[in-house]
Amino acid sequence: MSHSTSLQDQIAAALRKPGVQLPVFNPVALELQELMQQEDVPSNTIESTIQRDPALSIQVMRMANSSVYSGLAKITTLRQALARVGTRQILRIAFAASQQGQYRSANPLNRRDMDLIWEAALGAAHGASWIAERSGHSDLSEQAFLAGLLHDIGKLVILRAFDEIAADAGAGRGLPQTLVNETVAALHAGYGEDLLRRWNLPEEYCVVARDHHAERWDSGNVLLVCVRLADLVCRRAGVGGEVDTEVVPAASEEATALCLGEVQLADLEVNLEDKLGLEPA
Numbered sequence: 001m002s003h004s005t006s007l008q009d010q011i012a013a014a015l016r017k018p019g020v021q022l023p024v025f026n027p028v029a030l031e032l033q034e035l036m037q038q039e040d041v042p043s044n045t046i047e048s049t050i051q052r053d054p055a056l057s058i059q060v061m062r063m064a065n066s067s068v069y070s071g072l073a074k075i076t077t078l079r080q081a082l083a084r085v086g087t088r089q090i091l092r093i094a095f096a097a098s099q100q101g102q103y104r105s106a107n108p109l110n111r112r113d114m115d116l117i118w119e120a121a122l123g124a125a126h127g128a129s130w131i132a133e134r135s136g137h138s139d140l141s142e143q144a145f146l147a148g149l150l151h152d153i154g155k156l157v158i159l160r161a162f163d164e165i166a167a168d169a170g171a172g173r174g175l176p177q178t179l180v181n182e183t184v185a186a187l188h189a190g191y192g193e194d195l196l197r198r199w200n201l202p203e204e205y206c207v208v209a210r211d212h213h214a215e216r217w218d219s220g221n222v223l224l225v226c227v228r229l230a231d232l233v234c235r236r237a238g239v240g241g242e243v244d245t246e247v248v249p250a251a252s253e254e255a256t257a258l259c260l261g262e263v264q265l266a267d268l269e270v271n272l273e274d275k276l277g278l279e280p281a
Contacts, residue, residue: 007175007183014164015157015191023156025199028053029098033201036091036142043082050078050094059097060090092129092145096122099149102156107163113180117155120240123272124148127230128223130268135258137222144226147208150201151227154192154209155184189213219257229254229265237269239276 014020031049035041050057057078064081065074075081082090103118105111128148132140162180192209208227211217219225232249234240249255250262 007179008187010165011158011161011183011187014161014168017164020164021160023102023153023160023195025201026053026056026098028056029095032091032095032098033146036088036095036146041087041091043079043087046087046090046094047078047082050090053098055101056094056098059100060094063093063097064090088142092125092142095146096125096149105159105163107166109166110159110162113159113184114156116240117152117159119276120234121149121152123234123237123239123276124151124227124230126275127233127268127272128226130271131226131229131258131260132222134264134268135222135226135260137226140223140226143204143223144230147205147223147227148230150192150196150205151208151212151231152188152192153195154188154190157191157195158184158188219253222258225254225257229258229260233265233268234272237272239272 015022028049035046035049050060060078061075061081064085075084078090085093099121100118103114103121105114125145125148128144129141132138132144137144162175189210189212193206196206196209204221204223207221208224211221211224212227212231217224217228229249229252232247232252232254235244236247236249237243249265250260255261255265
């Protein structure tokens with residue numbers, strides 16, 4: 001326990017340091033989150049909200065021009081993006097773009113981990129939304145997207161702590177990758193819940209961050225079940241890391257709770273591979 005406990009203490013101490021760069025919630029992202037919960041949001045409202053953050057506007061344009069969304073002609077304005085992709089999809093793209101900038105590290109040893117965590121977050125967002133739609137809970141589709149995107153945010157917090165620890169040591173990360181992985185896996189749910197509460201996000205997102213790996217969980221919490229099942233499908237498809245062929249999403253309690261079968265979840269795997277540009281497993 002001594003080494004593990006010592007590392008946990010170091011992480012906690014690093015995150016308490018004055019000036020530590022914890023992830024922050026973009027004020028524009030908060031407005032986008034609120035807009036996503038509304039029906040029939042005027043396109044000019046979405047356009048003006050995104051335009052308040054020039055960097056976000058650029059990132060939205062870049063994502064809207066990706067192979068997943070674009071047509072033959074290049075999109076050059078937000079108005080064109082809204083017309084081609086649609087208001088609901090642009091809201092999702094904009095919220096995702098507002099979060100992507102968080103997944104950066106000054107430590108080159110953490111950059112690959114950051115990239116993989118972001119890929120997993122985006123995969124879980126698309127997956128959880130897809131699952132909500134296919135399981136008869138389309139009213140939760142937008143919330144499922146947000147919950148999936150934010151559920152692993154605690155991993156980002158811990159990697160930021162490792163950046164601080166490495167900076168204090170005046171060296172690289174200095175920790176075996178296996179220890180980093182074990183620490184992130186063991187602690188990220190608690191740190192994620194804590195961060196989302198600091199951001200004053202609705203309780204349902206905090207619960208998902210806390211319980212998405214819990215052994216005891218509420219099978220009646222549809223939002224939580226959607227994210228947990230999306231996580232399993234992502235692991236099976238290798239989203240955010242190595243392919244885990246031992247995971248069988250269709251045989252899970254989550255799939256049973258949502259009445260989704262093997263064919264449907266295999267279709268989701270293919271959908272994620274297409275959306276994220278992954279090679280088939």
